[in-house]
Amino acid sequence: MKKTIEDIIEKLKKQVRHNLIIINQNENIISDLSNHPDSVPQMAAYRKYYEENKNLLAENNDFTNLQLTLFNFLKKYRHSELLNDETSLDEVDTKQDPEYVFELTVTGKIPFNHKHPFFENKDFFSQLLMHFEKTEQYEKCKELIEVKKVLR
Numbered sequence: 001m002k003k004t005i006e007d008i009i010e011k012l013k014k015q016v017r018h019n020l021i022i023i024n025q026n027e028n029i030i031s032d033l034s035n036h037p038d039s040v041p042q043m044a045a046y047r048k049y050y051e052e053n054k055n056l057l058a059e060n061n062d063f064t065n066l067q068l069t070l071f072n073f074l075k076k077y078r079h080s081e082l083l084n085d086e087t088s089l090d091e092v093d094t095k096q097d098p099e100y101v102f103e104l105t106v107t108g109k110i111p112f113n114h115k116h117p118f119f120e121n122k123d124f125f126s127q128l129l130m131h132f133e134k135t136e137q138y139e140k141c142k143e144l145i146e147v148k149k150v151l152r
Contacts, residue, residue, distance in 0.1 A: 005083075008070060012063045012066060016063050016064060019056040023057065027053070030049050030050060034046070098124070102128070105128060106132075125144070
């Protein structure tokens with residue numbers, strides 16, 4: 001779901017940029033039309049471009065507010081299981097949030113193997129082992145010990 005929300009944010013950004021290009025083009029046309037305000041057709045065209053810009057600016061305002069809302073949602077719920085269904089180790093900053101990596105490991109979203117960012121960390125391994133002992137998941141304890149044995 002996180003990827004979907006990020007894709008939506010990106011599409012909204014692109015649309016805002018596109019709208020700004022149109023607004024700038026319309027501003028140039030409006031500027032040219034302002035040089036000859038006496039003509040009725042020019043005044044009608046002026047009003048048309050002015051209204052279009054007004055609508056595009058309102059749309060950009062809505063799109064920007066939606067982007068901000070989605071961004072804040074991602075930031076607030078970044079650890080939510082709903083958002084992190086497809087967790088990748090590339091997305092995890094192990095230096096900032098080792099507890100998050102622990103949660104991902106315990107829930108099985110990232111495997112504890114030689115590629116795990118804390119595979120060589122004895123404290124992390126002990127904490128993981130203790131967690132599985134406390135929750136009486138002895139088969140997980142056995143798996144952890146086997147993984148360490150095989151790779152040594």
